[in-house]
Amino acid sequence: MCGCVVGKESRGRLNTVIFERNSKTGRKLLATGNGRCNLGNTASSEESYFLSGSSLSSELKERLSFEYTKELFGSLGLMIKTDSAGRAYPQSGNASSVLDILRNNIRKYGIDERTDEKVNSIKKSGGKFIIVTQSGEYTAHCVIIACGGAASPVFGSDGSGFELAKALGHTVTKPFPSLTPLSVNDDLRPIKGVRCDCEIKLQSGGETVASERGELQINENSISGICVFNISHYVNLAFSKGEKPPEIAIDLLPDVNINKLKSFIMKAVFASGDIPLDEVMTGIMNKKLAGFIIKRAASLSPAVRCSDVSKREIIAICNEIKSFKLTSKRSFDFTKAQVSGGGVRLDEVDLKNMSSKKAQGLYFAGEVLDVDAPCGGFNLQWAWTTAEISARSAVLRCLNDKNK
Numbered sequence: 001m002c003g004c005v006v007g008k009e010s011r012g013r014l015n016t017v018i019f020e021r022n023s024k025t026g027r028k029l030l031a032t033g034n035g036r037c038n039l040g041n042t043a044s045s046e047e048s049y050f051l052s053g054s055s056l057s058s059e060l061k062e063r064l065s066f067e068y069t070k071e072l073f074g075s076l077g078l079m080i081k082t083d084s085a086g087r088a089y090p091q092s093g094n095a096s097s098v099l100d101i102l103r104n105n106i107r108k109y110g111i112d113e114r115t116d117e118k119v120n121s122i123k124k125s126g127g128k129f130i131i132v133t134q135s136g137e138y139t140a141h142c143v144i145i146a147c148g149g150a151a152s153p154v155f156g157s158d159g160s161g162f163e164l165a166k167a168l169g170h171t172v173t174k175p176f177p178s179l180t181p182l183s184v185n186d187d188l189r190p191i192k193g194v195r196c197d198c199e200i201k202l203q204s205g206g207e208t209v210a211s212e213r214g215e216l217q218i219n220e221n222s223i224s225g226i227c228v229f230n231i232s233h234y235v236n237l238a239f240s241k242g243e244k245p246p247e248i249a250i251d252l253l254p255d256v257n258i259n260k261l262k263s264f265i266m267k268a269v270f271a272s273g274d275i276p277l278d279e280v281m282t283g284i285m286n287k288k289l290a291g292f293i294i295k296r297a298a299s300l301s302p303a304v305r306c307s308d309v310s311k312r313e314i315i316a317i318c319n320e321i322k323s324f325k326l327t328s329k330r331s332f333d334f335t336k337a338q339v340s341g342g343g344v345r346l347d348e349v350d351l352k353n354m355s356s357k358k359a360q361g362l363y364f365a366g367e368v369l370d371v372d373a374p375c376g377g378f379n380l381q382w383a384w385t386t387a388e389i390s391a392r393s394a395v396l397r398c399l400n401d402k403n404k
Helices: 002-010 029-034 059-064 066-076 097-110 158-169 228-239 256-271 277-281 287-296 312-322 380-402
Strands: 017-019 080-082 087-091 112-114 119-125 128-133 137-140 143-145 172-178 194-205 205-218 221-224 247-251 325-326 339-344 362-364
Touching: 002 097, 002 380, 029 087, 029 097, 059 380, 066 087, 066 097, 066 380, 087 097, 097 112, 143 158, 143 380, 158 172, 158 339, 172 228, 194 228, 205 228, 221 228, 228 339, 256 277, 256 312, 277 287, 287 312, 312 325, 362 380
Parallel strands: 017 112, 143 362
Antiparallel strands: 080 087, 119 128, 128 137, 172 339, 194 205, 194 247, 205 221, 247 325
């Protein structure tokens, strides 16, 4: 996107090169949105992003709107559609359409795209940047660092952008994986493979830090699903700071009031005589999950006869259903992260034009900055928006200095 905007704004008046470490551009883009590329969200606003205490400039807030993103892609020739949840996709439903449009525009504007050329270092010398790659040395008037974070290294995101920023005087908040499954200390093997609608909360000191509603997917020693991904930021951030992570509390029946649940189960159990308790519970929830809850909450066999279950044990089971608690386990695995948190500190960047406050002529775009967001297209929308702003700003600077 930086290349497209630079080409469009400069109209051939600047010599522009994109250095790409992979043999092909856009590998990570093709994998987004399950191959459909969820490139934005109609609900995008400043409140959609984790900003580490910073606030956005009015210019950036305005451009983070979905209408601006839609207009930006429309100018490049891409038609966009949205679903009922506000998620935006290319009209074709294929991520390849987004990549093709971007690459078509780069060719249209004569941008030099060099693949298999990783940037090893950038330094400032005499008002210019010296860029050293594995193939040679280059001089540039302006540089945009737009190489992502550390998530999904299989696609080329190895965190090297953070090192380039540090070498140019910037402070980098320790990167951590975000939008990830959450590893837990609890043994969940008996309920591996269970999926259920739930409300998941993170609690610390009696306060709710974050909550999400959605489908929970249970694995041997971890939980996943979009609702889990969206709260993983808080857990992994705590671990990155060496702090105790918030406790996970899951409401396995979020649409059922606790008192109504107790009343319903008591009536069902007390009317069932010698029928096994887990058979009665199948009318309420997944049988395998119910058996696990019965053991955990009341230390009972799932096959215990209903006539042998006390009121106290039923209350304990109901409480467990409404607040199924797990403890997080540190798992700094960027290979399973969709994005990385942390990055170049925002207070060292002029958010009006995405320029460095440390090195004139240096700009930033995308995930290399200390910003991340929940699932739903927000992270890609941040990438497009900051790319457009940084590219316009770099072109203006280069042309003004050239005219001088």
